[in-house]
Amino acid sequence: MTVRTLLYAPAALLFLVFCWRMAWERRRFGNAVLLGLAALCGLAAWMYELVSSGSTSGRVVAASLLALGGLGILVLVCLLFLNGLRMVRREGRSPTNLLSLMGALCIVAVVALVVTAAVLRTPVMIGVGVAALGIACYISFLFLSFVVYAFLYGRLRIRRKAGFVVVLGSGLIGGSTVPPLLASRLVRAQEVHALLSKRGGAPVLITSGGQGPDEDVPESHAMADFLTERGFPADLIEREDRSTTTEENLRFSKAIMEKSDPDYRCVVVTNNYHAFRAALTARRLGVRGQVVGSTTAAYFWPNATIREFAAVLVAYKRTNLAMCLLFVLCGVLAWAAR
Known part of the structure; x- marks a missing residue:
């Protein structure tokens, strides 16, 4: 077995496990983590191969990749800042509309903290810098994994027949008018219904x-x-008119479907930024069906995606808190070592 094979073996193994889990159950956040780990291991192996090759071209490529990563962070900060300003102008100054701005400020704060720790090199600053950098890298990895897998999940084909199409509500404007965000879900639901009807039967659409x-x-x-x-x-059309949250949307709709057909299959329709988290919730509640998304205004997507990611972090709060405490412990050890 060659050294190169050993370098890429972890990435290949993780990717195979990811494919197996995808075939078994698409609606797992662990799938996103496995895909992210496979990509990270593959990138690390490639970087090591470039640096250890001893060739000038290899080192230039490795340095270029690192520089590209730094440039990417700068571009991301600018885009988040501009998106945050646009959200405030269009949607108002509610806390949820400030997430893009807060994300940009957090990135700047972490970079400033790490640079300060590297310059001053005091024990306290090194400890704080190590902890902050570790937590930032961990959350960034989860966020990138979430975004990539959510993108992939939203483009998976509907692979089975289904007797129900469930459209999740998102609020009305003026007390009775369907807003554009919800209208896009309903239009997408009609498209899904037409597709399922071609496969036989007449699915019931649950609003x-x-x-x-x-x-x-x-x-x-x-x-x-x-x-x-x-x-x-x-x-x-069947109306489910008791729910006030996504979880209740799914739970009460599930009861309607089970009453009509204990062996039901369904397709749940929401917006694209919300599809993966809705799928995670559907799996947890035992809803048998896939979630698909409708299009969302480009300016609204970044802020909404950050909100969805934050909700997923909270859903797995014990694991994430344990990991953050581990990085804090690393910071304490770094401080003690100085």
Whole structure:
């Protein structure tokens, strides 16, 4: 067995495990982590091969990759900052609309902290710098894995027949009007329904959403009206009008489907930025079906993706807290060693 084979063996093994888990169950965050680890191991092996080759061209390529990574961080900060300003102008100054700006500021803060620690080299600053860099790298790895896998998941084909199409609600404007974000879900649901109908049968479309305190009617009723006004058969629509969260959307819709057909299969429709997290929730609740996404305005996507990622971090809070504490411990050890 050659040295090169040994270098790339971990990446190949992780990728094979990823493919096997994808075939078994698509709706796992562990799939995203496995894909990220496979890519990271492959990149590390390639960098080691370039540096250890001893050739000038290899070292130039390795240095160029590192420089490209640094440039990528700078570009990311600028894009997040500009997106944050656009979100504030278009959507207002609510905490959730400030996530892009907060992300840019956090990146700048970590870079400034690490540079300061490298310049001053005091025990305390080194310890803080090691801990901050470790946590930042860990969260960055998870975020990139999340974004890449969510992108892939959103483009997987619907591979089975299904008797139900479930559309998740997202709120109304003016008390009764379907906003563009929700309209895109309903249009996508009609497309999915047409695709499933071609495979045989007439799936039931479930509009899922209760009535909020500032709404005149339940979301599901407004969603159903939107569909029927565009020619969708009213007798193929079922309204789920009690839910107020994504989890309740899925749980209450599941009860409707199980009552009608204990062996049901479904396709859940939401926006593309929300599809993967909705899939994770669906798996946890035992909903048998795939989640697909509709298009979202480009300016809205970065902020919404950060929000979805934050929600996933909270969902796995014990594991993530343990990892962050481990990096804090590394910082303490670095401080003690000085």
